Amino acid sequence: MSDTETATFGGGCFWCTEAAFxxxxxxxxxxxxxxxxxxxxxxxxxVCREETGHAEVTRVEYDPEEITYADLLGVFxxxxxxxxxxxxxPDVGTQYRSxxxxxxxxxxxxxxxxxxxxxxxGAYDDEIVTEIEPxxxxxxxxxxxxxxxxxxxxxxxxxxNAEPKIRKVREKFADLARGQEA
Numbered sequence: 001m002s003d004t005e006t007a008t009f010g011g012g013c014f015w016c017t018e019a020a021f022x023x024x025x026x027x028x029x030x031x032x033x034x035x036x037x038x039x040x041x042x043x044x045x046x047v048c049r050e051e052t053g054h055a056e057v058t059r060v061e062y063d064p065e066e067i068t069y070a071d072l073l074g075v076f077x078x079x080x081x082x083x084x085x086x087x088x089x090p091d092v093g094t095q096y097r098s099x100x101x102x103x104x105x106x107x108x109x110x111x112x113x114x115x116x117x118x119x120x121x122g123a124y125d126d127e128i129v130t131e132i133e134p135x136x137x138x139x140x141x142x143x144x145x146x147x148x149x150x151x152x153x154x155x156x157x158x159x160x161n162a163e164p165k166i167r168k169v170r171e172k173f174a175d176l177a178r179g180q181e182a
Contacts, residue, residue, distance in 0.1 A: 004063055005064050007060045008035055008102075008135050009021075009060070009101070010035070010100075011098055012087075012096045013089075013157075014145065015145065015158060015161075015162060016079075017076075017079065018031075018058045018148065020168070024075065024173070024176050024178065025067065026063045026064075026067030027060055029060075029061040031141075032145045033058070034054035034056065034057065034095075035057045035136070035138050036054055036099055036133060037055075038052065038053045039053070039054070044141060050095060053094070055096070069107055075169060079168055080098060081124075082128045083124050084098070084129070085097070097131060098129060101134065102132065103135050108132065108134070115128055115130060
């Protein structure tokens with residue numbers, strides 16, 4: 001098995017983005033957490049009160065021989081709306097901002113090019129507001145947030161917000177998905 005790499009994305013509620021990334025072949029692990037803030041070891045409650053500056057993020061560990069960083073960006077920019085500032089669906093606040101936290105200069109260059117290409121293609125009606133920042137620290141979210149969709153498949157929030165993202169991955173990225181039926 002080859003070495004894995006990690007990528008960190010914030011695109012609204014981490015329960016939803018975690019569930020979407022878990023659909024992809026080559027993804028070894030997805031961890032919900034917090035990044036981009038100014039407080040060490042933030043709690044969910046403090047993040048929700050917008051006291052820490054953190055975004056809810058998912059850290060994706062992947063095998064670059066099976067799936068590329070650019071592939072992950074494609075999924076990320078499809079399963080959330082990168083044109084809404086501090087909002088995704090029903091969730092409002094800076095913790096739900098669209099952000100890519102790069103972990104290397106190569107990732108920074110790739111995401112910057114990716115966003116320029118999306119803008120040039122006119123992929124969205126509105127301007128992309130996704131922040132592109134270096135990852136300074138990643139703090140794993142509390143255990144009850146990990147694998148939330150898997151543990152709570154009947155949760156109405158997940159039904160209305162996570163399941164559409166999962167369907168998008170299965171439909172639009174069938175070549176990258178683990179092979180489940182859409």
